[in-house]
Amino acid sequence: MANDAKYPGPLGPLLAGAANGELASAAEGLGRTDPAERNASALAPDFRRNDLGVHLSSAAIENPNRRDFLYIATAAVGAVGAAAVAWPLIDQMNPDASTLALASIEVDLAPIAEGQIVVVKWRGGPVFVRHRTKKEIDDAVNTPLSELKDPQTDQQRVKKPEWLIVSGVCTHLGCVPLGHEGQYDGWKCPCHGSVYDTSGRIRQGPAPANLAVPEYAFLSDTRVKIG
Amino acid sequence: MSGSPTYVPKSALGRWFESRLPIMGLVHSSFVAFPVPRNLNYLWTFGAILAFMLVAQIVTGIILAMHYVPSATAAFASVEHIMRDVNYGWLIRYLHTNGASMFFLAVYIHMFRGIYYGSYKAPREVLWILGVIIYLLMMATAFMGYVLPWGSMSFAGATVITNLFTAVPAVGTGVAHWLWGGYAVGDPTLNRFFSLHYLLPFMIVGVVLLHVWALHVAGQNNPDGVEVQNVERDTVAFTPYATIKDLFGVSIFLILYAWFVFYIPTYLLDADNSVPANPLVTPAHIVPEWYLLPFYAILRAIPNKLVGVVALAAAIILLAFLPWLDTSKVKSGKYRPAFRVFFWLFVVCCVGLGYLGSQEVSDASTLAARILAVGYFGFLLVVLPALGLVEKTKPIPASIADAVLAKAKPAEAAAPPASR
Numbered sequence: 027m028a029n030d031a032k033y034p035g036p037l038g039p040l041l042a043g044a045a046n047g048e049l050a051s052a053a054e055g056l057g058r059t060d061p062a063e064r065n066a067s068a069l070a071p072d073f074r075r076n077d078l079g080v081h082l083s084s085a086a087i088e089n090p091n092r093r094d095f096l097y098i099a100t101a102a103v104g105a106v107g108a109a110a111v112a113w114p115l116i117d118q119m120n121p122d123a124s125t126l127a128l129a130s131i132e133v134d135l136a137p138i139a140e141g142q143i144v145v146v147k148w149r150g151g152p153v154f155v156r157h158r159t160k161k162e163i164d165d166a167v168n169t170p171l172s173e174l175k176d177p178q179t180d181q182q183r184v185k186k187p188e189w190l191i192v193s194g195v196c197t198h199l200g201c202v203p204l205g206h207e208g209q210y211d212g213w214k215c216p217c218h219g220s221v222y223d224t225s226g227r228i229r230q231g232p233a234p235a236n237l238a239v240p241e242y243a244f245l246s247d248t249r250v251k252i253g
Numbered sequence: 254m255s256g257s258p259t260y261v262p263k264s265a266l267g268r269w270f271e272s273r274l275p276i277m278g279l280v281h282s283s284f285v286a287f288p289v290p291r292n293l294n295y296l297w298t299f300g301a302i303l304a305f306m307l308v309a310q311i312v313t314g315i316i317l318a319m320h321y322v323p324s325a326t327a328a329f330a331s332v333e334h335i336m337r338d339v340n341y342g343w344l345i346r347y348l349h350t351n352g353a354s355m356f357f358l359a360v361y362i363h364m365f366r367g368i369y370y371g372s373y374k375a376p377r378e379v380l381w382i383l384g385v386i387i388y389l390l391m392m393a394t395a396f397m398g399y400v401l402p403w404g405s406m407s408f409a410g411a412t413v414i415t416n417l418f419t420a421v422p423a424v425g426t427g428v429a430h431w432l433w434g435g436y437a438v439g440d441p442t443l444n445r446f447f448s449l450h451y452l453l454p455f456m457i458v459g460v461v462l463l464h465v466w467a468l469h470v471a472g473q474n475n476p477d478g479v480e481v482q483n484v485e486r487d488t489v490a491f492t493p494y495a496t497i498k499d500l501f502g503v504s505i506f507l508i509l510y511a512w513f514v515f516y517i518p519t520y521l522l523d524a525d526n527s528v529p530a531n532p533l534v535t536p537a538h539i540v541p542e543w544y545l546l547p548f549y550a551i552l553r554a555i556p557n558k559l560v561g562v563v564a565l566a567a568a569i570i571l572l573a574f575l576p577w578l579d580t581s582k583v584k585s586g587k588y589r590p591a592f593r594v595f596f597w598l599f600v601v602c603c604v605g606l607g608y609l610g611s612q613e614v615s616d617a618s619t620l621a622a623r624i625l626a627v628g629y630f631g632f633l634l635v636v637l638p639a640l641g642l643v644e645k646t647k648p649i650p651a652s653i654a655d656a657v658l659a660k661a662k663p664a665e666a667a668a669p670p671a672s673r
Contacts, residue, residue: 115345122338122339123339
């Protein structure tokens with residue numbers, strides 16, 4: 027092609043090809059040499075060229091010139107700059123400080139009577155805090171695993187047996203189940219009839235999994251931190 | 254023209270696509286092979302700077318709109334939420350605020366370049382008028398954007414500018430009520446300003462596309478004001494010459510932009526806007542943003558309400574008539590010594606009016622503003638038409654190539670450029 031130029035350097039085909047609309051042939055250009063074209067002096071480039079004056083030959087790859095160095099260095103710094111600009115524009119959509127402040131909540135357990143279920147809002151959704159009676163604990167503990175679609179023992183799901191803390195989101199399609207409902211006196215989801223027991227495990231209906239247990243820790247006997 | 258017939262993609266897939274939608278050819282003929290006068294100076298990089306700033310404002314603005322609440326009770330707090338809670342919210346907000354100022358700085362330099370070099374003359378009249386339309390849209394967008402934080406100055410600015418319409422006899426008050434959605438600036442006004450502030454930049458994009466199209470039909474003007482006669486001798490290809498020059502110009506401009514954003518982000522902000530809007534109290538010292546100050550000064554200089562509003566509008570609308578107000582056949586101020594003097598006096602008038610717009614009203618400032626306003630309108634309505642008829646111009650070069658080569662050493666000027 028008549029647009030190969032006067033300076034040896036490894037960047038020729040990509041830049042010359044792009045400048046001449048031959049993006050797909052940039053790779054083809056590798057190794058092009060045309061001594062007949064290198065007839066203008068290096069100090070008086072032809073203004074009508076629309077390549078960048080670089081050219082590839084096997085000798086040139088081993089001897090990159092100043093121009094190649096400058097191009098690659100500029101492109102590298104430009105790439106770092108582009109990433110530095112892009113990151114804040116993307117990160118701004120991540121949860122902001124006010125949302126993160128509500129990422130953990132503390133719940134006072136003292137006013138919750140035995141047998142009572144309290145619903146708290148955590149990370150935008152419901153969490154059931156259930157102060158279980160002895161009967162409810164025993165029913166949960168004495169369930170054979172073979173009856174469970176998602177087998178888990180009650181002990182795996184609680185830290186203190188009298189406090190059951192589970193997510194209030196039905197694992198089927200996300201409705202909030204109703205407490206003290208269903209034949210196990212656990213929860214029943216009104217949307218599609220999923221039934222959970224007093225450990226929040228799925229017993230009947232289309233839900234595939236037990237009610238999720240969030241991360242929580244007891245700060246004292248009467249205070250728990252969720253999340 | 255669009256779609257150069259000489260562009261043929263190398264790959265079969267490329268040719269298949271190109272025959273159905275010749276966008277690669279369009280980009281190639283417009284921004285790769287496009288012939289650009291070889292004597293352009295860095296003032297010609299401001300087109301690319303403006304395009305960059307438009308994209309920057311749109312990107313930062315859309316992101317801000319994800320977090321901003323356009324309600325009179327929640328707007329101010331939502332801006333503080335952006336500044337304090339949203340990740341990098343402070344950065345995006347300052348980029349957008351200072352970006353608007355940088356956008357106007359660039360557009361004023363761009364416009365003054367056009368006036369100095371006669372870029373509005375034939376065959377570029379429509380190009381110039383499209384530019385004036387873009388400028389008007391920019392001012393409307395910036396005005397509405399300034400209202401959105403719902404600070405004291407936001408509210409005062411909204412009230413003053415929308416009250417301009419009450420100067421129109423008979424229908425003025427009705428129009429003002431229609432704009433406000435009530436009897437004064439309030440929540441409905443804020444909501445609709447948010448909607449329109451989101452809309453107008455995309456209308457700017459549309460007019461910018463027409464502006465670039467009109468530019469590519471006529472080709473760029475150049476500092477010598479001599480049209481391209483021989484593409485081989487007078488021009489260079491857009492890529493890589495103008496591409497790299499534009500990139501360099503944008504980089505220097507970004508340094509100035511970054512200086513404001515990171516070191517003095519509130520320098521151009523008014524302290525009164527950190528106070529939430531109160532319809533019952535107006536700040537002691539009302540000023541618009543700096544880029545609207547010259548027109549504010551013209552408005553205040555005229556004692557009659559309606560005439561003041563008309564003068565304000567005329568000061569901007571008259572710009573559209575520049576191609577016909579200037580009677581000179583010589584395009585570039587480089588060859589018009591008398592014009593050069595008046596041009597710089599005009600710049601002094603504009604900057605002076607801007608300064609006076611920022612000051613409190615006094616007898617001295619009003620007198621000065623009237624003198625400078627006479628200078629402003631005098632330049633457009635008297636000097637430009639008259640000068641073309643009576644001025645003595647310097648001889649213009651025969652071609653761009655001659656102008657460029659005349660600056661080189663005589664030996665090189667005689668040598669032909671290197672052949673392919």
